[in-house]
Amino acid sequence: MAHSAKLELLKAWLLTHGQSHSVKLLSAGETADERKILDRIRSAGPDREYSVYVLVAKISGSDVPVYVGKTDRLLERWRAHAKGIKDGAGLYSHWRRLLLDDNGRARYETMLIVVPSSRIIRPPIPEFPTTVGAVEYQLVGLISEAYPETSLNVEGRPR
Amino acid sequence: MMDLTTWLGSVPGSRFIPLFDSNNRLEVATKIGQPSGRRLLRRHPEMEKAIIEIVESGLPNEAWEGLLYIMGFGQLPNFRPLYVGKAEKRGVTRPLSENLTNIRKNKHMFARWGNGLDYHIGDLSQALFKFKGYREPTRKFERWAQRLFVSRDPPVLREPVYLYIAPWLKGNNGPSGLAGSLPAVEKEVIALASSQFNDTLLNVDGV
Numbered sequence: 001m002a003h004s005a006k007l008e009l010l011k012a013w014l015l016t017h018g019q020s021h022s023v024k025l026l027s028a029g030e031t032a033d034e035r036k037i038l039d040r041i042r043s044a045g046p047d048r049e050y051s052v053y054v055l056v057a058k059i060s061g062s063d064v065p066v067y068v069g070k071t072d073r074l075l076e077r078w079r080a081h082a083k084g085i086k087d088g089a090g091l092y093s094h095w096r097r098l099l100l101d102d103n104g105r106a107r108y109e110t111m112l113i114v115v116p117s118s119r120i121i122r123p124p125i126p127e128f129p130t131t132v133g134a135v136e137y138q139l140v141g142l143i144s145e146a147y148p149e150t151s152l153n154v155e156g157r158p159r
Numbered sequence: 160m161m162d163l164t165t166w167l168g169s170v171p172g173s174r175f176i177p178l179f180d181s182n183n184r185l186e187v188a189t190k191i192g193q194p195s196g197r198r199l200l201r202r203h204p205e206m207e208k209a210i211i212e213i214v215e216s217g218l219p220n221e222a223w224e225g226l227l228y229i230m231g232f233g234q235l236p237n238f239r240p241l242y243v244g245k246a247e248k249r250g251v252t253r254p255l256s257e258n259l260t261n262i263r264k265n266k267h268m269f270a271r272w273g274n275g276l277d278y279h280i281g282d283l284s285q286a287l288f289k290f291k292g293y294r295e296p297t298r299k300f301e302r303w304a305q306r307l308f309v310s311r312d313p314p315v316l317r318e319p320v321y322l323y324i325a326p327w328l329k330g331n332n333g334p335s336g337l338a339g340s341l342p343a344v345e346k347e348v349i350a351l352a353s354s355q356f357n358d359t360l361l362n363v364d365g366v
Contacts, residue, residue, distance in 0.1 A: 002338035125335045125347070127161040129354030133364065137353075141346035145339060155342070155364070 007146040010139070013124040014054065014065060018113045025055075026106040032099070034082040038075060041112060047074050049116040052136045057099065057108040059150065066098065067152040068139040070132050074114060095152055163351040166334040168235050170227075172213070173325035175234050177203040185316040189284075192274055198288045199274050199281065200314060206322055210270050213326050214262040217248070218255075222329040224248055224341040225259070226270065227348070229323040232359065238323065240352045241306060242361045244279075245327075245345045246270040272322075287311045302361055 023044040025037055051074060055067040071077040081095075086104065088096030101107050120130045124138040140153045167173065179187040180201035188201040210226075217223035225247040231240040250256035258268045267275040275281045276292045285292055286300035287308065309317045333344035334351055352360050 005337050006339075125350075128335070128347075128350055129160065131354060134350035134353050137346040137350040137364070141333075141339065141343035141350075144343050144346075155346075 003145060006142045009124055009126075010065065010142045010146050013122070013139070014056070014063070014113065016121055017115045017119070018054075018056070018063075018111075021115050021119060022056075022111050022113045025110040025112050026099075028058075028106055028109045030106050032082070032086050032104055032106060034079070034086060037082040037085075038078060041075060041078050041114075044074070044112060044114045046116055048072060049118065050132050051114050051116045052120070052132050052139070053077075053115070054113040054139065055152075056111045056113060057150070058110075059108055063111070064147055064150055065139070065143050066147070066150050067095075068136055068143060070136045078112075091154065098150060098152065160354070161334050161351060163240070163334060163348065163355050164235055164238055167229070167238070167323055167325075170325040170331065171328075173323060174209060175238070175321045175323050176205045176209045178206055178230060178320045178322040179203055179316065181316060181319075185319065187314045187316060189288075189314065195290075197274075197281075197284065197290045197292075199284045200287070202269075202272065202280060206272075207269075209322075209324055210272065211262050213324060214259050214270060217326050218259070220328070224327045224329060225256075227323075227325045227327050227341060227345060228271075229348070229352075231321060231323065232318045234321055238321065239359045240323075240356045241320070241359055242303070243345060243349045243352055244271060245341050247341055283307075287314055299361075299363075306359070306361060 023040050025040055026032060050072040052068065052070045053074065054065050056063050056065050069077065084092030085095050085099055099107060099110065117132050120135055123130045123135060124142055128134065128138055140155060143151050144153065180203045181187045189198050190201055192199045213226055225245060227245050229240045230242045231238050233239055246258050247256055248259065258271055262270065267273045268278055272279050273281060276285065282297060282300040283303050286296040286304040289296065304311065307316060307320060309315050327341040327344065330338050333339040333347045335347055339347065349362050
């Protein structure tokens with residue numbers, strides 16, 4: 001009951017915000033090249049506005065949010081993420097294992113949704129706040145329960 | 160907007176207890192830890208009793224996921240959260256978290272409120288009294304010290320500080336009205352507190 005309700009909340013928020021604020025990062029089978037990823041992110045929106053971002057992978061035909069973060073330096077943050085995905089060091093070993101195959105090619109089509117603070121229309125959970133940090137934490141909580149197997153956020157994930 | 164304090168009062172088994180052992184002038188008692196020789200803030204005996212009761216009654220219950228805690232000024236209905244955290248039953252690598260193991264004697268960790276460094280009382284005491292450890296006092300606990308205390312020696316609180324503790328069971332509803340795991344509910348609580356108590360909350364993430 002709660003699982004399906006949370007899934008619906010998540011889908012509804014991503015639908016509302018994803019359509020106008022998303023960019024494709026990688027196609028399935030494409031090599032995870034850092035420069036290519038960053039070039040695509042440059043077209044996603046303002047680099048220096050405080051934003052919440054959601055990495056979405058198309059897994060078995062469904063759009064699955066796998067990571068949520070917030071930043072006011074989108075390119076700098078994604079420079080680190082892109083290198084992490086490619087190298088798979090430390091915590092990024094989970095990212096690489098989920099997103100890339102043994103040859104470093106994307107297992108799935110991936111998309112990045114970047115919603116600047118000024119474009120947040122509503123909270124993911126009704127009657128909750130719409131600040132970037134609060135939205136990030138609502139999404140982390142919802143994803144950890146709606147998609148526990150693929151969530152890359154360590155915080156919020158049940159042990 | 161959903162009112163956080165209303166929800167806090169509705170969680171089964173939740174309670175408010177004084178966090179520190181302080182006198183009527185809000186001066187917190189200290190002790191010298193052994194064998195470290197470090198000067199430490201004293202927890203209130205009621206707080207220790209409540210943690211022990213909640214952990215010992217929770218551990219045998221399969222549905223018990225751990226405890227949610229919130230440090231804050233005052234009590235309901237005027238409670239103002241300062242810090243939201245959790246102590247989970249499961250450890251990162253073990254089925255039972257070391258934070259909760261042998262809780263009566265585990266004053267080093269004590270459900271994250273222990274005297275050791277990397278635990279709340281130990282870190283806050285280091286920020287106040289500047290004792291040496293394997294690392295310097297952290298900025299996080301320097302912020303705690305500034306927010307909580309009007310003077311450091313003797314340590315005098317700005318206001319009475321309480322700890323809200325709620326045992327968390329599988330199937331309990333979070334502030335969203337939906338059942339949630341302890342980590343997911345902690346996120347909901349921080350999200351709400353960050354908006355409703357922005358001027359007092361010390362959590363950095365989720366704000």
